[in-house]
Amino acid sequence: MDHVLSLKCLICGKEYHPDEVEYVCPDHGHEGILDVQYDYDLIGRRISQGDLLHNTNRTIWRYKPLLPVQPDSPVPPLTVGWTPLYRADRLAAELGLKHLWVKDDGRQPTASFKDRASAVAIVKAREKGAEIITTASTGNAAAALSGLCASIGQPNVIFVPETAPQAKIAQLLVFGSTVMLVRGTYDDAFDLCLLAAQEYGWYNRNTAYNPYMTEGKKTASYEICEQLGWQAPDRIFVSVGDGCIIGGLHKGLKDLRALGWIHRMPRLMGVQAAGSAYMAQAWANDEDVLSKPPIEAHTVADSISAGLPRDRIKAMAAVRETDGAYVQVSDEEILAAIPALARGCGVFAEPAGAAAYAGLPKAVNDGLVHPDERIVVLVTGNGLKDVVSAMKSVKGVGTRPHRVAPDLADLKRVMT
Numbered sequence: 001m002d003h004v005l006s007l008k009c010l011i012c013g014k015e016y017h018p019d020e021v022e023y024v025c026p027d028h029g030h031e032g033i034l035d036v037q038y039d040y041d042l043i044g045r046r047i048s049q050g051d052l053l054h055n056t057n058r059t060i061w062r063y064k065p066l067l068p069v070q071p072d073s074p075v076p077p078l079t080v081g082w083t084p085l086y087r088a089d090r091l092a093a094e095l096g097l098k099h100l101w102v103k104d105d106g107r108q109p110t111a112s113f114k115d116r117a118s119a120v121a122i123v124k125a126r127e128k129g130a131e132i133i134t135t136a137s138t139g140n141a142a143a144a145l146s147g148l149c150a151s152i153g154q155p156n157v158i159f160v161p162e163t164a165p166q167a168k169i170a171q172l173l174v175f176g177s178t179v180m181l182v183r184g185t186y187d188d189a190f191d192l193c194l195l196a197a198q199e200y201g202w203y204n205r206n207t208a209y210n211p212y213m214t215e216g217k218k219t220a221s222y223e224i225c226e227q228l229g230w231q232a233p234d235r236i237f238v239s240v241g242d243g244c245i246i247g248g249l250h251k252g253l254k255d256l257r258a259l260g261w262i263h264r265m266p267r268l269m270g271v272q273a274a275g276s277a278y279m280a281q282a283w284a285n286d287e288d289v290l291s292k293p294p295i296e297a298h299t300v301a302d303s304i305s306a307g308l309p310r311d312r313i314k315a316m317a318a319v320r321e322t323d324g325a326y327v328q329v330s331d332e333e334i335l336a337a338i339p340a341l342a343r344g345c346g347v348f349a350e351p352a353g354a355a356a357y358a359g360l361p362k363a364v365n366d367g368l369v370h371p372d373e374r375i376v377v378l379v380t381g382n383g384l385k386d387v388v389s390a391m392k393s394v395k396g397v398g399t400r401p402h403r404v405a406p407d408l409a410d411l412k413r414v415m416t
């Protein structure tokens with residue numbers, strides 16, 4: 001890993017050798033999230049845009065020289081990454097825009113964006129010789145770790161709040177994880193997972209604690225820019241809970257600029273549920289995220305429900321440094337966005353995935369978006385993850401199935 005220079009604390013700026021610390025800055029505990037620093041000159045000699053043109057590996061591992069892993073480390077066999085980027089001309093026209101794309105990360109192996117991070121966690125755990133990997137999660141990170149572990153027969157223990165949607169819990173059980181349904185919130189599950197990892201010596205994948213998760217997530221930015229022929233978009237809309245995804249997108253874009261592969265920074269647009277809008281509030285009121293207290297979080301979009309976003313330092317920097325914005329959407333708008341997105345471009349999203357799209361008309365109405373801009377909406381999770389919300393969403397727009405007897409006469413009655 002000679003391309004990794006250090007792990008740098010986001011609070012004090014102190015830099016550590018990757019072998020010196022495992023997760024967070026010893027001086028700053030949980031808040032002291034570390035950011036991986038790279039030698040871009042070295043990386044630039046190992047990988048070029050020309051190499052990628054001829055690379056037939058259509059997974060995140062096509063970017064392996066940009067990831068914090070040993071060059072010869074084995075990677076899990078599931079196809080993570082290189083999700084489709086669809087042009088969405090009908091949706092664009094409805095919104096008065098000219099160039100809109102939807103990137104569908106519901107197409108990942110366990111049906112959410114989290115596979116990008118869990119794939120890197122698996123490789124790091126193996127490099128460190130871990131026998132058991134653990135994570136706490138609102139559901140998708142758990143399912144991602146669970147599925148990727150199953151692909152290589154890796155034992156793992158998962159902590160989720162007992163209120164996680166059934167489909168996500170089903171994934172864990174089907175993949176054969178040891179599942180702890182925690183009587184409490186995601187935060188309670190997170191804290192218990194940390195204690196357990198320390199007690200038993202398990203490798204910990206927790207978001208905004210393990211410094212390598214951002215690095216897996218940044219691959220989405222590489223893909224977006226490569227899929228657009230290295231013409232970076234003007235804006236990327238993404239939903240925000242803990243803030244690790246938006247921080248990861250930012251990291252990926254900064255990498256590409258450091259390599260000289262893109263020349264302009266897209267603006268990052270963080271979309272939050274109004275009932276879980278810590279980042280949006282902090283951004284609007286110019287509050288310090290290190291001193292702002294937690295809020296009570298309630299939203300239909302379980303994957304972005306976070307009272308105290310764990311990656312809030314990176315999430316704030318992502319929007320501030322790219323001159324983007326935070327947008328809030330109501331639960332009604334999130335639910336309405338599920339059928340709107342599905343009917344407009346054929347992508348079926350879970351509430352947190354549809355939330356990113358719900359933020360776009362909001363931003364257009366607020367005059368934040370120019371009609372000529374090239375815009376990407378990142379859909380982070382598949383609609384089948386939460387069928388209860390999907391059914392609610394169609395009821396909300398007045399779509400109901402027709403009840404029909406199994407004969408043509410009754411069908412004709414219904415058709416009229």
Ligand SMILES: *Cc1c(COP(=O)(O)O)cnc(C)c1O
Pocket residue numbers: 112113114140141239240241242243244245246303304350352353380381382
């Ligand atoms: C985790 C998740 C998010 C939010 O990611 P953060 O890093 O917590 O901000 C958004 N959508 C889906 C589907 C997710 O699983």
Ligand SMILES: [Zn+2]
Pocket residue numbers: 009010011012013014025026027028032
């Ligand atoms: Zn520190």
